[in-house]
Amino acid sequence: RKEVEQDPGPFNVPEGATVAFNCTYSNSASQSFFWYRQDCRKEPKLLMSVYSSGNEDGRFTAQLNRASQYISLLIRDSKLSDSATYLCVVRGGYNKLIFGAGTRLAVHP
């Protein structure tokens, strides 16, 4: 089993739609969680950290479920510019950060 697993997608949604991605992780001792965004042929960029109580940043909401060992990302009112790959990141032992394979999102007019 991979340490961090994501549905690869693609998720094809119209502008204005709400879309949610899940990510599961295997190490129950993991302490920090992040969502990164990666555009084609670019480096990953931090979208948001994920806090235990859940957190929101504009149209983006992140949730953590420690009991079930998954994190989620909800995007409301999708924009064309949201089209990208979304990477789930989990901090494991010795400060090592493990990336999922990413979920592709395509927002169409």
Place this chain on the structure above:
Amino acid sequence: GAGVSQTPSNKVTEKGKYVELRCDPISGHTALYWYRQSLGQGPEFLIYFQGTGAADDSGLPNDRFFAVRPEGSVSTLKIQRTERGDSAVYLCASSLGTQASPLHFGNGTRLTVT
């Protein structure tokens, strides 16, 4: 301020050659990470430095790969006897080194082994 800088941005080499990839982290960042990414995959962890020492090198695929960070700042990833399967984008990232610190990535070095 300046972000993470990686050089070269592209490197084409012949099978069997030696290559060095350089990473200059954000000033003040004590933690430095190397990842490699193949098309359609997420970044794959290679090695992590805290200061000058390699805190975790469990991701290095074999002994052809080696990385150093002699003064706790710039790091070099070295690949000996390159193979075609080493072709990928090599990403470097730095962070403040605390539990909650996210990574800041450089633009990557695209390595092509012919």
